Amino acid sequence: MALLAQIQEIFLSLINPWQFMYLAASWFPGTVIRLVRDRKFGVLLSPSQLKDIWFSNFWDWFAPRLRLNAGVRVIPLLEGRTTGGLVVEEPAGPGIGGTILELGAGNGNWVDIFSDKYLEQSRAGGAATADGSSGVEVVDTTLATHRGGGGAGSEKKENKKNAREPVTRVYGVEPNRDLHANLRRKAKEAGLEGVYEIVPVGIEDLDNPAKWGGKVEKGSVDCIVSILCLCSIPEPRDNIRELYGYLKKGGRWYVYEHVRRDEGWGMRAYQSFVNLFWPHFLGGCQLCRPTEQWLREAGPWEKIDVGHPLEEEWHHTLPHILGVFTK
Template sequence: MPTQPPTLLTRTALAITGLLGPWSFMLLSLSYLPPTILRLLQAQQPLTTTLLSPARLQELWFSEFWSRAAGPGVRGGAGDKVVPLLQGRTSGGAVVVEEEGGGKGKGKGIGGVVLEVGAGAGLWVDVYKAVGCRIQGVDDDDDYDDDDGDNEEEEEEGVRKRKTTGAAAAATSGRITRIYGVEPSPGQHAHLARAIATAGMEAVYRVAPVGIEDLADGTKWDGRVEKGSVDCVVTILCLCSIPEPERCARELYGYLKKGGRWYVYEHVRCGHSWYMRAYQRFVNLFWPFFLGGCQLTRPTEATIRAAGPWAEIDVGQPVAEPWFQVVPHVMGVFTK
């Protein structure tokens, strides 16, 4: 039986609910402020370093809100886009169905050395397993060569075949060799460590407890990631919160190898119409205070495009997002 199109009344109700959504999200966030303060008092934290430091208090408040309420909700709503994205099954902002013998839907999934930027409470850690990647050290298999070789040639019945091995094979075949979770907020670290342990990924997933701008600085943490050494960068809902996004985007571009891929799922500036842009700017007068400094109006796609020359860009707005989406997204893959 053909489905009836929604009535005018239903469409109006949906639009009003969508337009008011950010306000109820901010109210929900506010409800986490008193428990955060209470927890600090119970933990007998020195008042001068926490309660009387607005920036520190805001960071802890946001960590509580994100790890307990907002994050799991967002994870539930965005999982049907982020999982295919990391599997290489999206194009132009839509999830594409795999076709027999290649074609659409045969993009490359994440693999090799992965940089998860703004890992937060680790809400996406288990997705690295769910996307079907075989993780070296966790899901070892026999045909994986743990070397840094790139291309080997082998002779079979007089035919020369090029075989990609080691790190290069991992980068293209969906096997993850190492994940660095870059997360500067101390309030998130215990949650992130728990998520890594729960997923059984301790051998592969390493937390870099710094901002992206300090990742290469050996004095800021006890590790080091070299420029040009990363196969895949993943940014999920974090470029809205990172200071100096243009500089950070250039930094991230520098970490990618040639041919490396940057997977993006971010909320961005509204592009629908002047009135939606104006409304988004109005909401953004309040939003950063309640959401740990998150900015609604960033032109993130343009920022990443400008970070450096790209060999291929396949991004778009998720197709199901309606005109009244106050927090619209961009998703897709940039290939260096």
């Protein structure tokens, strides 16, 4: 029975990307119907615009579910409670604070975590991980062999201590202006008016006031936050190197990204095969980027505390890295 359960787990893990692509595809007919109803025939005749709107409609629906799943890793990450890719109960390093550069702000799915209001709220309940497993592993740093529970249990068990510092400024980088209304609304709801500024340009123009009327100075950022967004930015290697220049000395880059699988030729080949189709359903997202390598090569780091979540086994098509790079 144990062998059968293991085979079933591997099978479900391997078909998970295809199920997710099917889920995204299910939003395509509704997108076309709405465009016809609104008489936006020009969009229907433009494959790129049609794909953008289709993905945007799907992501508006899916983003809160992503937040529910990824939050059990992302929130501890930003509180300084991760080490070696594991979520831990006590702070292992500083949390976010000061001036923050949020990459891929989207429709504001993560905006509230930058607010003091969020820190005052008691956590209620938990969530399963993105692949539907029972939850993340919470490691007691005083007993390295201790395993925490999963799902709602692990969320409730987590110690509420964190190493967060006051957030004074957030630059939310989001070139897609169609998302700005929701992003602005969520920033207001989070109590971040006057703190959160939408940056409507790409990474290459952050310090160019002619492009957006503002400027992010090189060497002025305390923290960069990238949550599942480096998979789709253009010219990723160059832009990651460019972003490194915005961090102060001692500044930190908080990362939760899916990355290329580097171990096991079979899974590397399978991931590459899935990636032939994946970007067309998921807004240009790329599965096979060596993001960790590019981050390491971006410039000199004083400390790198990054790893793969323990619960992601060899058969996961979308392995992640979780942790902090300190300049």
